[in-house]
Amino acid sequence: MRYLFYVLLVGYGVVWLGLLVHCICRRRFFPILGDERKTRWLWLASFVFVNPLMTLLYLVFGAFKSPAARPKPWSSAVVVSGLAVIGVLGFVVNFPGLTHLWMEPLVGHSGADGKPIFHAEAARIEAENRTESTSAVTSGDNTRFACRRIVIVNENHDGLLRMVADDLAGRLADLPHVEQVAVYGGGRFPPDGQLAPDVYVRLRLQETSTTNLPYARQLKATLVTAAGLVPWASRAGYIDHRNPPLLRFDWQETLHHKSSTTGYESQKHSMAAKNIAEHIGGELEKSFSQWRDKFGPMPELPAAFHGTFRPAELPGPLRELGPQKLFSYFGLLKHNESFWRLEVRGGAAQALKQIRSKLAAQGWRDLMSSLSDEEGPSVLMQKGDVRIKIFRPFRREPTGVWIFKRADEEKPRPITLYAHYQQRLSDKELAAALEKLFSQPAQLETLAIFEHMFDQTQRQRFINLLEQHGSSQPSALMRLAEHYEARKQTEKARRALERVKALLWSAENRDAFQGRIRSLAEKLGDEKLADRPPDPALFEEVGFIKVSQNSPPTAREVGLDEPVGVYQTGPGGEPAVLTLRVVPSDGSGAGRPYKLKHMCTKPNIRSWGSDQGDTAPNGRWRATHVEHDMDGLSIHCKAVALEAKDRFRIFIGVGRMPADDIEDVEPSGS
Numbered sequence: 001m002r003y004l005f006y007v008l009l010v011g012y013g014v015v016w017l018g019l020l021v022h023c024i025c026r027r028r029f030f031p032i033l034g035d036e037r038k039t040r041w042l043w044l045a046s047f048v049f050v051n052p053l054m055t056l057l058y059l060v061f062g063a064f065k066s067p068a069a070r071p072k073p074w075s076s077a078v079v080v081s082g083l084a085v086i087g088v089l090g091f092v093v094n095f096p097g098l099t100h101l102w103m104e105p106l107v108g109h110s111g112a113d114g115k116p117i118f119h120a121e122a123a124r125i126e127a128e129n130r131t132e133s134t135s136a137v138t139s140g141d142n143t144r145f146a147c148r149r150i151v152i153v154n155e156n157h158d159g160l161l162r163m164v165a166d167d168l169a170g171r172l173a174d175l176p177h178v179e180q181v182a183v184y185g186g187g188r189f190p191p192d193g194q195l196a197p198d199v200y201v202r203l204r205l206q207e208t209s210t211t212n213l214p215y216a217r218q219l220k221a222t223l224v225t226a227a228g229l230v231p232w233a234s235r236a237g238y239i240d241h242r243n244p245p246l247l248r249f250d251w252q253e254t255l256h257h258k259s260s261t262t263g264y265e266s267q268k269h270s271m272a273a274k275n276i277a278e279h280i281g282g283e284l285e286k287s288f289s290q291w292r293d294k295f296g297p298m299p300e301l302p303a304a305f306h307g308t309f310r311p312a313e314l315p316g317p318l319r320e321l322g323p324q325k326l327f328s329y330f331g332l333l334k335h336n337e338s339f340w341r342l343e344v345r346g347g348a349a350q351a352l353k354q355i356r357s358k359l360a361a362q363g364w365r366d367l368m369s370s371l372s373d374e375e376g377p378s379v380l381m382q383k384g385d386v387r388i389k390i391f392r393p394f395r396r397e398p399t400g401v402w403i404f405k406r407a408d409e410e411k412p413r414p415i416t417l418y419a420h421y422q423q424r425l426s427d428k429e430l431a432a433a434l435e436k437l438f439s440q441p442a443q444l445e446t447l448a449i450f451e452h453m454f455d456q457t458q459r460q461r462f463i464n465l466l467e468q469h470g471s472s473q474p475s476a477l478m479r480l481a482e483h484y485e486a487r488k489q490t491e492k493a494r495r496a497l498e499r500v501k502a503l504l505w506s507a508e509n510r511d512a513f514q515g516r517i518r519s520l521a522e523k524l525g526d527e528k529l530a531d532r533p534p535d536p537a538l539f540e541e542v543g544f545i546k547v548s549q550n551s552p553p554t555a556r557e558v559g560l561d562e563p564v565g566v567y568q569t570g571p572g573g574e575p576a577v578l579t580l581r582v583v584p585s586d587g588s589g590a591g592r593p594y595k596l597k598h599m600c601t602k603p604n605i606r607s608w609g610s611d612q613g614d615t616a617p618n619g620r621w622r623a624t625h626v627e628h629d630m631d632g633l634s635i636h637c638k639a640v641a642l643e644a645k646d647r648f649r650i651f652i653g654v655g656r657m658p659a660d661d662i663e664d665v666e667p668s669g670s
Helices: 002-025 036-048 052-064 073-092 159-173 270-295 348-361 427-439 444-449 456-469 474-486 490-506 510-523 536-541
Strands: 121-138 149-154 180-184 199-213 216-228 248-265 324-331 334-344 365-370 378-383 386-391 415-424 554-559 564-569 575-584 594-602 605-611 621-630 633-641 647-654
Touching: 002 036, 002 052, 036 052, 036 073, 052 073, 121 270, 149 159, 159 180, 159 199, 159 216, 159 270, 216 270, 248 270, 270 510, 348 365, 348 378, 348 386, 348 415, 427 444, 427 456, 444 456, 444 474, 456 474, 474 490, 474 510, 490 510, 490 536, 490 564, 490 575, 490 594, 536 564, 536 575, 564 647, 575 621, 575 633, 575 647, 594 621, 594 633, 605 621
Parallel strands: 149 180, 149 199
Antiparallel strands: 121 248, 199 216, 216 248, 324 334, 334 415, 365 378, 378 386, 386 415, 554 647, 564 575, 575 594, 594 605, 621 633, 633 647
């Protein structure tokens, strides 16, 4: 593609130059304007535009058309009108042949609303991306990762950045558990009063340089991408039992992009933007997938867990600084979450000390102050259910070391601070919201996430539910084991911990439990318990399906992301566990809304993969997998979507799997 365009451009240049010489040397012309002299000047003027269509018109009517031919009444009007129309459109329309060649690097590529009028590409790009990235996370025992609603904010008014954001939005929207992605430009955020996003992604074009030749562009750009639970983070953090159990993360990447594009693009640098978005999206997807697998997604919660929007107003000492409100939303366990931008003169720490003193005089309580570092100070104040954190944002450098940029001492500039305002649910409102988790069909996993917020009565009800229904969930059993140990019920704690270890053979995030397992084993006086393999009999006790060479076919009905464990004991007594689960697809391929994930676990060995499946003749999704790594057995597995939404039947057979067995085998209990 690249060399083809070069050949075409050089070829056209040779033809254009040859015809220009022909026009200069020719004595007589087909009399388009009735006068040969005027006709000559008309054609010479057309060559100035270096336009392929004008060159073609000259070839037909100037070079090939006989000067002796008698022009028809309409021919002169058609040629002159055509030249005029092409002359105008060649300045504003980007289309090969119609655009003046020297205007191609400059011609507009977008409609009035910033979106392309049409999109087409016949080009090739050679790109090189170099990145520097950092990531910091803060988590607890029951932390969950939320990414249903994502907002992308462009901090520059730039066409390249807009295309990157639009393409990135499409890629993020295809990720599992993502329901909505919105893009806002020019540093703007969504309108006030909305439900707060789960993830903020900020894009900033730090620097750019271009070399534009006709149908050949070179681009150098540096983009900074930041993603997090909040758009700006402070160095100091404060967490109590009222904080939502969300993974707090600060992800930043600096991308140095260099590319050369040869060919036709209806939008300037559209292929470079796609390349940049593909890279950023891939890195975000990698981190999101890692966090989702490790911590699990935040489940759907009752409406009472999200506050009712209440307008926010800063106290007087902050209003005196002329704050600029950036956004104001409501969110998880919050009636309001707002950000303001402030500017102060002099030292940031000194300004925060004065603000703290003025707020304290108005009844605000100092929860946490970090004023020793002039470059990253912060103050957290509380009054009733409202908290305000005023801080100077930091920038994490790729080295992982905290580095701050000092203002020019010779030319002092205003220092930017941010005010993070939160109005949380009251104690009564929080208790009522937590009660909703018990009033509806109780989900132990969801209850466990919010256990640290329970009062004494709610905690005992939770423990009772764990004892009744928590036998198949690692997190529920782990909490139950810790509860038994705290009450000195040692044997119950030991038994529950053994079951946890068995269940973790089918868990993708089993490493997240290792610290708690070791700690509990030490408290029970048996440190080796943490490393000792579980008794194979426990696998069947926790619901795994035992298979052997002569096992009959079996099936189990499950929900989305609900595991099915299959185990076998080898000749030496070593267990092998195959885990199957149906999860949302990554969006690739029509008729493939799910995929079948499989994981084989042996002592010190784990392997995994997935099958996208296809659509059966009855229109339902299906997928198959054959596992050959079960100590000589071939386990044939098949998953079929049922009529009920997100319900599936998983068939397991040894040796061979007839196509219709899945319909004939009744599901066994879990």
